[in-house]
Amino acid sequence: MQPIERLGAFYLGREVDPETRDRSDAAVMYDARDLTTHGVCVGMTGSGKTGLCVGLLEEAALDGVPALIIDPKGDIANLLLTFPELRPEDFAPWINPDDARRKGMDIPAYAKKTADTWRAGLAEWGQDGERIRRLRGSADFRVYTPGSDAGVPVSILSSLRAPRQGWEGNEEGLREQIRGTVSALLGLAGVEADPLRSPEHILLANIFEHAWRQGRDLDLAALITSIQNPPVRKLGVFDVDTFYPAKDRFGLAMALNNIMASPGFAPWLQGDPLDIAALLQAPDGRPRHAIFSIAHLDDQQRMFFVTLLLEQTVAWVRRQSGTTSLRALLYMDEVFGFLPPSANPPSKAPMLTLLKQARAAGLGVVLTTQNPVDLDYKALSNTGTWFIGKLQTEQDKARILDGLESASGGVDRGTISDLIGDLGQRVFLLHNVHESAPLLFQTRWAMSYLRGPLTRDQIRTLKPVEADGATPAPAAGAPTVAATTAEIAEIAAADTADALPEGYQRTPPALPPTLPQAYLPVALSDADGVTALADREGRALTDAAAALVYEPRLVALGRVGFVDRRRGVDDERAIGLLLDPESVGTIVRWDDGEPIDLDANALEPAAGGEAVFAPVPGTLDKTKKIKAANKDFRDHLYQSQTLEIFHIPELKLYGEAGESEAEFLGRARLAAREKRDAEVDKLRRKVQRALDRLEKKLAREERELEEDKADYSARKREELLSAGETLIGMLGVFGGRKRTSGLSSAARKRRMTSNAKMDIAESEEEIAVLREEIEAVQAQFEEDAEAIAEKWDALLDAPGTHAVKPRRTDVRVDVVALAWTPVWEIGHTSAGGRRTGGRVEAWRQVSG
Ligand SMILES: Nc1ncnc2c1ncn2[C@@H]1O[C@H](COP(=O)(O)OP(=O)(O)OP(=O)(O)O)[C@@H](O)[C@H]1O
Ligand SMILES: [Mg+2]
Secondary structure (H helix, E strand, O other): OOOOOOOOHHHHHEEOOOOOOEEEEEEEEHHHHHHHEEEEEEEOOOHHHHHHHHHHHHHHHOOOOOOOEOOOOOHHHHHHHOOOOHHHHHHHHHOOHHHHHOOOOHHHHHHHHHHHHOOOOOOOOOOOHHHHHHHHHOOEEEEEOOOOOOOOEEOOOOHHHHOOOOOOOOOHHOOOOOHHHHHHHHHHHOOOOOOOOOHHHHHHHHHHEEEOOOOOOOHHHHHHHHHHHOOOEOOEEHHHHHHOOOOHHHHHHHHHHHHHHHHHHHHHHEEEEEHHHHHOOOOOOOEEEEEEEOOOOOOOHHHHHHHHHHOOOOOOOOHOOOOOOEEEEEEEEEOOOOOOOOOOOOOOHHHHHHHHHHHHHHHHEEEEEOHHHHOOOOOOOOOEEEEEOOOOOOOHHHHHHHHHHHHEEEEEHHHHHHOOOOOOOOOOEEEEOOOOOEEEEHHHHHHOOOOOOOOOHHHHHHHOOOOOOOOOOOOOOOOOOOOOOOHHHHHOOOHHHOOOOOOOEEEOOOOOOOOOOOOOOOOOOHHHHHHHHHHHHHOOOOOEEEEEEEEEEEEEEEEEEHHHHHHHOOEEEEEEEEEEHHHHHHOOHHHHHHEEEOOHHOOOOOOOOOOOOOOOOOOOOOHHHHEEEEEEEHHHHHHHHHEEEEEHHHEEEEEEEEOOHHHHHHHHHHHHHHHHHHHHHHHHHHHHHHHHHHHHHHHHHHHHHHHHHHHHHHHHHHHHHHHHHHHHHHHOOOOOOOOOHHHHHHHHHOOOHHHHHHHHHHHHHHHHHHHHHHHHHHHHHHHHHHHHHHHHHHOOOOEEEEEEOHHHHHHEEEEEEEEEEEEEEEEOOOOOOOOEEEEEEEOOOOOO
């Protein structure tokens, strides 16, 4: 049998002779790169499409290629049923009891039979448990169940978030994404809307665009409120209310609200975000096969999810660099209804875009369907790979031939028609535009146990155990509780200046006019403050009275730019610190500062309403001191700030600012793959030259052997002849003439014969040596190629980082000033009837 492990090649099965339909030994090793021009797989139910594609996905996983897998029937979760030991007890929990019953067996017996079948099937195709073990280790297989927590749920909220690449310069792609997302949302609400004409669609798209332009994320609540109160007042030349009256808008808002507020919708908002880079990569760095099982959803929900997933994939594709290697796969097990020839469901537009644009990014799209009429062949023009299996009717055959012809062009209809006539189960025609001719093959045995669709409960038991059981850390920015003084708390009750504690006053203290001062904005109303305190104390407050007190602190806001043109870094980071007066001594202890997320523009020049001011300590009341702190802050920023980006020197690859490790590793994997492919190709060419030389020599030796053999038989004949002559001579048959030479000539002939025989032996030996040499060269090549792959792979294990330091000129201080920070001091009566108090910082948003 031919070897089945070859780098960058997928072992799909073995060739089938077109005449005899017998299976041969020739392995079908499909070049992974060919998949970047996408593939379609068509065949009637039971023809073996899913088996073929599961095999293809297994090969991709073995080769480190991640995949997004849309699984409308629930079959592909079988990729998680891989048992290296192939024990009956591994299979038993997954056995379909009906199957066992039909065979008149109990479950253990049927599990044993199934385990035996699988072991034998694998062996027949040159595979074993060891290969399964490698498969399991090579990728993270995970079943996602959108809208359900049976598997890992998927949160769709990220599809509403503002694009992180910004609006400017990306308008076209983003408008397309908005169109798809809006169509998906409306579809879910049962609204059939034309993107160009219907008011629902136009309004929603405008709401998205308005938010995204400003870099503002949307969520469902914001979306629904915006429908009733649109942030844009004009749509085209019309006023919103004329174009789409408020009464009708209310109807749409209700329709969306009814779906999204229903308890059944909650799982759509939980789980892993629909973030393609993160989906394609497990946290431990392995590529992931993300299986989206959508069998449990109704048609509208499926369309909704598939459209969102495709839209996100398009957006991801646009962010990727170009490549000719296979970066990732998108596989859809049954495309019926999602890419129809004569209708326009929301999924179609992003699918068409992917078929056109994914290639450049190295994303291969593979689509499967039972029925040749389900596909829009115009969309499939330029599809490089076609797998055609057993078809039900002559009509189906004719249709697929039409499709293939219109999509691929230049196909020999007669030949292909003959080939696809009468195909057996698991036998497919492979038409690959990168190869010279079509071929027939039978799919290899799948390593995964193809038990058929898994139920939701079964998927639940497959769920990967989350290692993360930690309680969430308290959210930053939660109100801090400070010691209260009943004295200050009572300020609210007191109206006269003399009731204020020592140093407190009702007007801002007199400070030098040159001293920079700023007011932090008041984010909580007095009522909010009381509620926050009540929440904290866990009871309603009696006779609550709140007073706004401003306390002096030091605020420092600045920005640091990180620019490194060579590494493509151009990023800016805003830094804000708030310091207590005690931290501002002869030196400022910046490290004790509290990080705050505040824009300099949000600072206010005066108090936000009637307030009391706390006394200013000596560390904060001198202009010189604050000016010095300003300079000091600049030095602090320069020294303390670095931007860490991922870096793998061997790949000359740097991360981007803000890029997740998953995204970086995704790019790194591709870069490593490209290097590997190039290096292996080079080695292969070199080895091929050596092999060519050896093969030529071998051919020569074989020719010589033939000649030697011919020579030998000629000599043998001659020897016999001359032996006969000698005998005749000796007997003096021909008239007593003495033939003295007879004997010696016969001996000479015998000697020549034995020489010829030796030549044969020599040639044979030479040939054996050459054959061995060829095998050794091939084996060495496999080994070297493996080592090359390992070398590049190992780089992904622990990506290093590179620190970008700011240039001095890229450090900017926006503000260093005395900061008046507002606090609600709240007095109330305790359960025991005593007057007591608490404080709530009024400049912080209470996080929800
Ligand atoms: N590569 C394979 N290895 C082992 N068994 C296979 C393989 N391919 C197919 N089979 C067997 O054949 C059955 C039918 O094949 P498969 O599910 O792949 O058909 P299909 O073309 O996907 O059908 P449908 O259109 O109904 O989904 C499988 O359940 C499995 O038992
Ligand atoms: Mg199938």
